[in-house]
Amino acid sequence: MLSKSIIPVIVVFGPTSVGKTDFLLNLSKISEIINIDSLQVYKYMNIGTAKPGAGTLSQIKHHLIDFLDPNEEFNTGDFVHEADKLCFEVFSRDKIPVISGGNAFFLINFIKGLPATPKCNPIVRKKVEEELKNKGIEELSCKLEKIDPDYFSKISKNDTYRITRALEIYYSTGKTVSYFKIPEKPRECYNFLFIGLIREKEELHERINRRVDLMFENGLYEEFLKLRKMGYGSSSPGMGAIGYKEFFELDNEQSVEWQPGDKQLGLDDIKELIKKNTRQYAKRQITFFKKIDNVIWENPDNFSAIFHKVEEFLKQHGKIVCNFDNCSFYDKIPIKK
RNA sequence: GCCGCUUUAGCUCAGUCGGUAGAGCAGUAGACUGAAAAUCUACGUGUCCGCAGUUCAAUUCUGCGAGGCGGCA
Numbered sequence: 001m002l003s004k005s006i007i008p009v010i011v012v013f014g015p016t017s018v019g020k021t022d023f024l025l026n027l028s029k030i031s032e033i034i035n036i037d038s039l040q041v042y043k044y045m046n047i048g049t050a051k052p053g054a055g056t057l058s059q060i061k062h063h064l065i066d067f068l069d070p071n072e073e074f075n076t077g078d079f080v081h082e083a084d085k086l087c088f089e090v091f092s093r094d095k096i097p098v099i100s101g102g103n104a105f106f107l108i109n110f111i112k113g114l115p116a117t118p119k120c121n122p123i124v125r126k127k128v129e130e131e132l133k134n135k136g137i138e139e140l141s142c143k144l145e146k147i148d149p150d151y152f153s154k155i156s157k158n159d160t161y162r163i164t165r166a167l168e169i170y171y172s173t174g175k176t177v178s179y180f181k182i183p184e185k186p187r188e189c190y191n192f193l194f195i196g197l198i199r200e201k202e203e204l205h206e207r208i209n210r211r212v213d214l215m216f217e218n219g220l221y222e223e224f225l226k227l228r229k230m231g232y233g234s235s236s237p238g239m240g241a242i243g244y245k246e247f248f249e250l251d252n253e254q255s256v257e258w259q260p261g262d263k264q265l266g267l268d269d270i271k272e273l274i275k276k277n278t279r280q281y282a283k284r285q286i287t288f289f290k291k292i293d294n295v296i297w298e299n300p301d302n303f304s305a306i307f308h309k310v311e312e313f314l315k316q317h318g319k320i321v322c323n324f325d326n327c328s329f330y331d332k333i334p335i336k337k
Numbered sequence: 338g339c340c341g342c343u344u345u346a347g348c349u350c351a352g353u354c355g356g357u358a359g360a361g362c363a364g365u366a367g368a369c370u371g372a373a374a375a376u377c378u379a380c381g382u383g384u385c386c387g388c389a390g391u392u393c394a395a396u397u398c399u400g401c402g403a404g405g406c407g408g409c410a
Contacts, residue, residue: 016374037374038373038374038375039374049374073372075371075372075373076371076372076373077371078371079371080371102374103373103374104369104373105369105373105375106373108369109370109371114370114371115370115371116370116371117370117371118371119371120371120372125372151370154368154369155368155369155376155377155378156368156376156377156378158376158377158378159376159377159378160376160377161372161373161375161376161377162369162370162376162377165370165371165372165376166370169370177370178370180370181370182370183370237372240374240375241374242374243374244374245374276363277374278374280374281374283365283366284369284373284374284375285374287366287367287368287369288368288369288373291368291369
């Protein structure tokens with residue numbers, strides 16, 4: 001039965017702008033893409049999140065993309081649950097599920113499975129936020145040190161984000177963060193093939209800069225204004241994305257009545273800010289990805305260097321190979337005589 | 338042309354009442370327990386604009402240059 005079988009999953013990841021989308025076209029017809037991205041999930045946010053275009057989407061089926069309102073949250077747990085369902089469905093259609101994208105935190109949680117820590121409890125979180133406001137971070141930090149010294153020793157006393165989350169877990173379950181163990185190995189219900197796409201730093205930075213320039217040419221600012229007019233503000237989860245949040249910084253009025261051109265002088269600064277933030281993000285992504293074991297690292301332009309590995313992987317799953325004729329991947333395999 | 342201010346890290350600037358200097362940002366490396374395009378950690382030798390003078394000692398004081406900014410002509 002399928003439910004008991006091990007599902008093969010090709011995981012393609014890499015920093016932003018590395019060229020994942022183009023790379024995936026090599027796998028069209030044998031696979032469906034499960035997008036691993038926390039912001040391409042949002043509707044109306046196309047330019048700044050570098051969503052694949054209609055051409056790409058028509059060539060290869062994508063999931064978890066362009067379906068959510070920017071006011072709604074899409075967190076790690078949501079991703080893992082949806083991705084698990086989709087992997088099963090795609091495999092049932094005799095296709096290979098390809099998890100692809102740049103969100104390393106989602107990816108780690110998908111590979112190893114979610115830790116048993118509870119999901120966010122909005123009421124408790126609000127309470128902790130109140131407490132933070134009244135007592136300050138030093139006091140919360142001391143509190144956590146007493147409650148969970150193990151976890152406290154691993155984080156910084158300045159890490160408001162993690163300290164408040166740790167207290168939230170404690171308040172809602174009575175248990176500490178360290179009580180919940182993180183899974184150590186990849187889940188055994190999947191057979192993973194990890195492909196990490198990477199480029200030289202200078203080249204990656206050039207691609208980032210070029211892409212941001214192109215986003216502006218394609219109307220990123222206008223897209224932002226449109227989202228503002230639709231009522232999405234800086235507190236909308238989607239609007240925290242690099243490529244959107246920066247527009248708020250030079251915009252003190254935050255008026256929906258703005259017209260393109262009102263803030264001409266600031267736009268170049270914003271553009272440079274977006275480039276900088278994207279470069280820094282790419283750096284963090286790469287650091288995170290390096291933690292994953294058994295990765296085939298390759299430049300995305302060099303598909304031929306890894307296709308043998310992909311081929312070998314696919315051969316382990318006979319019924320997939322049966323569908324292997326007449327696909328674009330097959331076209332790239334040199335004919336041996 | 339005159340007067341004033343200014344010149345210190347890749348950038349913006351502190352500072353040394355004379356004992357060769359440090360913040361923020363950038364950069365580099367790293368962390369990551371259901372918010373993660375988030376959040377956090379570590380890492381600082383630089384002709385202290387140049388030349389001369391005073392001094393045991395000058396980036397610091399004095400003089401003369403040079404660049405920048407502002408004001409008056």
